[in-house]
Amino acid sequence: SNAGAIAKLIPKLGELLVGEYKLHKGVKKNIEDLLKELKTMNAALIKIGEVPPDQLDSQDKLWADEVRELSYVIEDAVDKFLVRVHGVEPDDNTNGFKGLMKRTTKLLKKVVDKHGIA
Template identity: 40%
Template sequence: MKEALVSAATGALQPVLGKLAALLSDDSKLSHGVRSEVELHTSELAAIEAFVLMKSTEEDPSTQDKAWMKEVRELSYDIEDDLDELMAPVGGDKPPAKPNGFMDKIKVMLDRTKAHHQIVKAIDELKKKQLVHVAKRYKIH
């Protein structure tokens, strides 16, 4: 049971970390502010993954640890869904290699700006979710 819980939590985090790494790759043209936010969340999720792996060495994790690992798994799935949605416009709908005219160039710029705005919005939503989880855990009102 314990191994399945840990495996599910780390297994859910690994695709998220991979997608964040792809988003941060040189091919991805993120603005500086968006890039730093994505880097911050990537390092936080990597630390969470390390903690979950550390817990996997325990013989019998506490009930709170089990609940926390379940939350990590569910949040990982939510993040992955959001990333799939956001990365589609950035990498999936690639503009033509050479936009034909001024209007094509404007459309490409607007599409990129819209995608970056969606990424920032999703990061803000993730922060809100994290704050709600922290508030519930520590009974902060």
């Protein structure tokens, strides 16, 4: 399901924040923001998931698919980050999360505008 992908990702990102990683302040802030956005998206996905598929409009379907895709991209970035973080200057990762943040925010804005989700 669409919701599953993000639900799996939330604790993973949370782990990044509590783990003993030497996170650059900017990266930490980016991850915290990303986490907040994902929780909101997850709530939206759960709502969309409660609508019978034949009553779901195509825009919602598209959005849900985009979110699922994005969650895989984020998961991939997190996995790479975890692999690299042990021998890499943390600064290397700032841009990665910034870019994801932009994509996530844009996607979230789409659904927020449409559904008026606060």
